[in-house]
Amino acid sequence: ETGVTQTPRHLVMGMTNKKSLKCEQHLGHNAMYWYKQSAKKPLELMFVYNFKEQTENNSVPSRFSPECPNSSHLFLHLHTLQPEDSALYLCASSQAEGQSSPLHFGNGTRLTVT
Amino acid sequence: LAKTTQPISMDSYEGQEVNITCSHNNIATNDYITWYQQFPSQGPRFIIQGYKTKVTNEVASLFIPADRKSSTLSLPRVSLSDTAVYYCLVGDIIRGSTLGRLYFGRGTQLTVWP
Numbered sequence: 578e579t580g581v582t583q584t585p586r587h588l589v590m591g592m593t594n595k596k597s598l599k600c601e602q603h604l605g606h607n608a609m610y611w612y613k614q615s616a617k618k619p620l621e622l623m624f625v626y627n628f629k630e631q632t633e634n635n636s637v638p639s640r641f642s643p644e645c646p647n648s649s650h651l652f653l654h655l656h657t658l659q660p661e662d663s664a665l666y667l668c669a670s671s672q673a674e675g676q677s678s679p680l681h682f683g684n685g686t687r688l689t690v691t
Numbered sequence: 692l693a694k695t696t697q698p699i700s701m702d703s704y705e706g707q708e709v710n711i712t713c714s715h716n717n718i719a720t721n722d723y724i725t726w727y728q729q730f731p732s733q734g735p736r737f738i739i740q741g742y743k744t745k746v747t748n749e750v751a752s753l754f755i756p757a758d759r760k761s762s763t764l765s766l767p768r769v770s771l772s773d774t775a776v777y778y779c780l781v782g783d784i785i786r787g788s789t790l791g792r793l794y795f796g797r798g799t800q801l802t803v804w805p
Contacts, residue, residue, distance in 0.1 A: 581734070620735070620795040667734045679725065682734025 580604040583668050583683035591691055592658060598686045600651040600668030609651040610680070611643060612667040620667070626651065627673060658690045695779045700800040709766045711799050713779030716760050724755060724762045727778040729798070735778060739764070766801075774803045 581602045590596050602609065611623040625633035626645040640662075642654040651668055665685040672678035696714040703709045715724070723742050727735035739746055741753040741762070752765040766773060776798040 619797055665732070669734065679737035679740065680727075680735070682736065684733045687732065 581668055581670055581681050581683035583666075583686050585686055586684070587687045587689075589689045589691060590655070590658065592660070594658075595654070595656040597655065598653040598666055598668075598688075600653075600683055602649055602651075602668075602670040602681070602683075604670060604681060605672075606670035606678075606681070607648050607673045608671045608678075609645060609648070610669040610671075611651065611653055612669065612682075613664050614667060614685070615664040624653075655688075658688075660690050663688055663690045694794055695781055695796050697777075697779055697796065697799045699797065700802070702802050702804065703769055704804050705770055706768050709769050709773070709801060709803075711764045711766075711777055711779075711801065712761055713764070714761050715779070715781045718759050718781055722759075722781045724753065724759075725780045725782070726751070726753065726764050727780065727795075729776045729778065735795075738777075769801075769803045771803050771805060774801060776800050 581600065584599045588596060600609065608625065608627045610625050613621045613623055622635050623637045623641065624631060624643045629645050629648060631643065640657050644652040644654060653666060665687050667682050667685045669680040669682045671680050697711065701709065701711060723740055725740040726738045728738050729735040739748055739751050739753045741755055743755050743759060746753045754763040754765065762779065764777060778795050778798040780795060
């Protein structure tokens with residue numbers, strides 16, 4: 578148990594579908610992150626939220642839409658994805674922006690786009 | 692952002708001590724060094740963080756020489772369950788960069804054999 582829970586663990590969707598990934602943290606943290614991990618590539622930071630405000634969008638295509646309704650929940654809304662978007666999507670949290678606070682990761686959602 | 696260089700892979704046997712070295716020649720004065728561990732289909736897990744000299748916790752030790760251009764993660768008496776990818780990260784704390792924005796790289800795949 579990492580304190581960061583992601584659902585679903587696995588998701589298969591067609592290119593015309595709309596789906597959402599959910600992340601919830603029970604650690605009292607104020608910063609939350611979405612990462613993408615593709616096979617044979619380093620982790621890529623996608624979005625950062627600090628106190629519910631988006632502070633980073635790392636040139637992510639608009640078919641990925643994040644939502645952070647409060648400091649404990651983070652969503653990633655997906656629509657009209659491409660097969661190359663298949664990857665492990667990881668959510669993380671930290672106390673707040675600042676390196677003295679380590680990241681705590683969830684176990685990810687394995688997404689397959691057909 | 693300071694990038695890091697690590698060996699792509701390492702092999703060891705159960706009960707041995709493993710040392711993974713990370714090069715970070717462009718490390719800045721305010722940068723800390725952080726190590727993460729990742730098992731397949733799981734999110735990375737924080738192991739240890741340090742600034743200089745030596746840091747030790749219940750899991751590992753981190754050795755940082757005076758010039759801070761490299762660091763060594765030491766895992767005492769590894770077991771099969773230590774087989775994982777290990778990431779070295781370097782980043783700035785004073786200028787407000789988040790740990791989440793740091794470069795993970797490809798990490799080092801450690802395989803422990805019986």
